[in-house]
Amino acid sequence: xxxxxxxxxxxxxxxAAAAKVFARLHFETARVxxxxxxxxxxxxxxxxxxPEGKKQVAEVLIxxxxxxxxxxxxxxxxxxxxxxxxxxxxxxxxGQALSSDPVAQAGIRLVTQSSTTFPGVAKLxxxxxxxxxxxxxxxxxxxxxLREGVEIAQAARSVVYLFTGAQVSSFVNDAWSDLPQxxxxxQSFVLRSIAIDGFVPRSPS
Amino acid sequence: xxxxxxxxxxxxxxxAAAAKVFARLHFETARVxxxxxxxxxxxxxxxxxxPEGKKQVAEVLIxxxxxxxxxxxxxxxxxxxxxxxxxxxxxxxxGQALSSDPVAQAGIRLVTQSSTTFPGVAKLxxxxxxxxxxxxxxxxxxxxxLREGVEIAQAARSVVYLFTGAQVSSFVNDAWSDLPQxxxxxQSFVLRSIAIDGFVPRSPS
Numbered sequence: 001x002x003x004x005x006x007x008x009x010x011x012x013x014x015x016a017a018a019a020k021v022f023a024r025l026h027f028e029t030a031r032v033x034x035x036x037x038x039x040x041x042x043x044x045x046x047x048x049x050x051p052e053g054k055k056q057v058a059e060v061l062i063x064x065x066x067x068x069x070x071x072x073x074x075x076x077x078x079x080x081x082x083x084x085x086x087x088x089x090x091x092x093x094x095g096q097a098l099s100s101d102p103v104a105q106a107g108i109r110l111v112t113q114s115s116t117t118f119p120g121v122a123k124l125x126x127x128x129x130x131x132x133x134x135x136x137x138x139x140x141x142x143x144x145x146l147r148e149g150v151e152i153a154q155a156a157r158s159v160v161y162l163f164t165g166a167q168v169s170s171f172v173n174d175a176w177s178d179l180p181q182x183x184x185x186x187q188s189f190v191l192r193s194i195a196i197d198g199f200v201p202r203s204p205s
Numbered sequence: 206x207x208x209x210x211x212x213x214x215x216x217x218x219x220x221a222a223a224a225k226v227f228a229r230l231h232f233e234t235a236r237v238x239x240x241x242x243x244x245x246x247x248x249x250x251x252x253x254x255x256p257e258g259k260k261q262v263a264e265v266l267i268x269x270x271x272x273x274x275x276x277x278x279x280x281x282x283x284x285x286x287x288x289x290x291x292x293x294x295x296x297x298x299x300g301q302a303l304s305s306d307p308v309a310q311a312g313i314r315l316v317t318q319s320s321t322t323f324p325g326v327a328k329l330x331x332x333x334x335x336x337x338x339x340x341x342x343x344x345x346x347x348x349x350x351l352r353e354g355v356e357i358a359q360a361a362r363s364v365v366y367l368f369t370g371a372q373v374s375s376f377v378n379d380a381w382s383d384l385p386q387x388x389x390x391x392q393s394f395v396l397r398s399i400a401i402d403g404f405v406p407r408s409p410s
Contacts, residue, residue, distance in 0.1 A: 026233055169369055192398040
């Protein structure tokens with residue numbers, strides 16, 4: 001590998017190791033030494049890539065988690081699914097990511113448990129989430145699937161709160177391993193509130 | 206004051222001070238010194254009452270928060286309100302407590318942000334909550350106010366997730382100061398999902 005490629009690989013190894021550490025340990029408890037042990041990278045290399053320490057790599061993880069979410073949202077927006085089915089598919093994709101992907105786990109845990117440490121990047125309800133859900137609700141309205149009287153801004157906030165509460169609870173219970181099932185359980189509650197009677201959701205193809 | 210009364214007063218002063226500290230600081234960040242400074246009690250007295258340190262006083266706060274919740278629930282159960290109105294009143298009471306009472310703030314923050322430190326007492330969704338909401342939903346069913354097809358266990362879990370997500374988000378945003386408004390906003394989403402058309406909630410007298 002050329003020198004620059006090696007540097008990128010080292011930085012990625014540190015980010016991946018930090019994801020595992022921050023998924024497992026609270027930000028305040030985790031130490032740079034834990035990241036070094038997980039990655040087998042030297043302390044010198046760590047501070048070369050992240051001169052501001054563990055907070056800097058944590059911010060990278062929060063941003064990556066957000067980018068991952070936006071990618072899922074954009075794929076669903078292009079998928080041809082109707083708006084309400086896209087909301088359910090988005091929640092399923094989130095459940096999958098949080099039950100298996102350390103970057104998603106670390107990003108969400110940092111935002112929900114250490115928000116005061118990251119005032120610039122940690123926002124709840126996440127504006128990208130609110131945007132995505134509002135957009136899909138507007139689409140559902142155009143498709144004639146929205147129950148009469150639903151206020152889109154209020155419904156979008158409620159859906160985001162519901163997912164936030166489900167994932168926080170699932171983390172406390174069993175480190176997210178039952179989150180896909182938990183999210184599946186709440187979906188009929190959501191549909192009952194926002195969908196016309198007889199609406200049948202579709203799955204992404 | 207007799208010696209025993211003074212001891213009780215000192216212990217209560219420590220619990221009240223710890224509530225303010227754990228409402229403001231993450232459990233891992235807070236130090237016994239912060240509690241001493243807040244209470245003007247000596248270190249010796251602190252360890253006399255809480256020989257196991259800050260973790261022990263934190264557990265007292267988690268339990269008090271839970272007892273406070275159960276008291277509100279029992280008052281509402283006796284109030285003569287219908288089941289669905291009692292659920293809304295419970296959520297309003299929670300919003301009030303979290304926006305103003307350090308014991309409620311500390312208890313909830315400890316459970317949601319430091320659950321792994323308190324595996325014995327920190328449970329989400331809180332069993333007392335699930336119980337309370339299920340009970341009120343059963344009452345609503347008997348009163349003919351439940352929408353057709355609502356599954357009570359699933360609806361109870363969803364309502365608790367929704368309140369959990371609303372309070373976690375409200376904490377991240379502005380330390381709960383807008384929680385009463387946030388909870389008010391989600392109530393119509395909840396009613397839409399579980400109440401018969403035309404249901405009008407009542408307020409506690």
